[in-house]
């Protein structure tokens with residue numbers, strides 16, 4: 691079945707295996723246009739692995755990932771290249787290339803995927819850096835940036851091609867609460883002002899409640915998703931495991 695019109699992508703009966711070991715099975719969900727979907731669950735439950743499947747870096751053990759009516763695992767090279775322009779990705783390490791300036795890092799996808807000349811690519815990269823609050827950082831070395839600034843620059847790079855869909859794997863990891871809250875604001879801004887749909891892997895309860903329209907809970911014991919709903923709804927009516935996870939500390 692093709693993904694419904696409002697869905698950007700759909701996971702159908704998706705099973706994930708790593709090194710021959712089944713991590714998750716029978717995942718069924720969609721990512722809707724303009725939503726922020728959080729992937730949550732305990733350490734090692736398979737959040738990053740799921741993200742890698744959603745962007746086609748790993749092939750499902752069973753089931754499929756559909757973008758519209760294109761099955762990621764069956765897409766030809768040309769279709770894949772077209773799809774890859776539709777999403778931006780920030781991996782857990784969020785690594786910028788240290789041998790390049792921040793600006794050159796953001797220009798990388800523009801050089802790889804567009805025909806823009808250097809001047810136009812630079813202008814666009816400066817614009818993206820301004821968008822994440824890093825107006826002055828174009829000529830800096832990544833080493834000169836704070837942890838929060840590095841994450842912002844990595845998001846600017848992921849946004850370089852104006853993707854309608856953005857995947858962010860633990861952008862707040864290692865950041866202090868204030869910096870993490872600023873990153874949440876940025877994520878909400880991208881959605882509210884650019885209409886970007888965002889799939890966000892995070893452990894941070896504050897972030898989950900601040901940004902998620904819906905949160906999908908992967909259970910390590912059951913090896914499948916056990917809840918998908920708005921976080922406040924899950925707090926009220928979710929399964930015990932999910933409520934306990936969300937109640938790790940008092941909510942405002």
Ligand SMILES: Nc1ncnc2c1ncn2[C@@H]1O[C@H](COP(=O)(O)OP(=O)(O)OP(=O)(O)O)[C@@H](O)[C@H]1O
Pocket residue numbers: 708709713731732733734735736737738739740
């Ligand atoms: N390259 C690998 N080789 C073997 N096992 C792996 C590999 N990568 C991940 N795993 C295992 O797969 C499972 C899922 O890992 P994954 O990183 O997706 O979980 P996660 O929910 O993102 O964890 P965390 O919250 O700690 O980042 C874990 O048990 C992990 O040990």
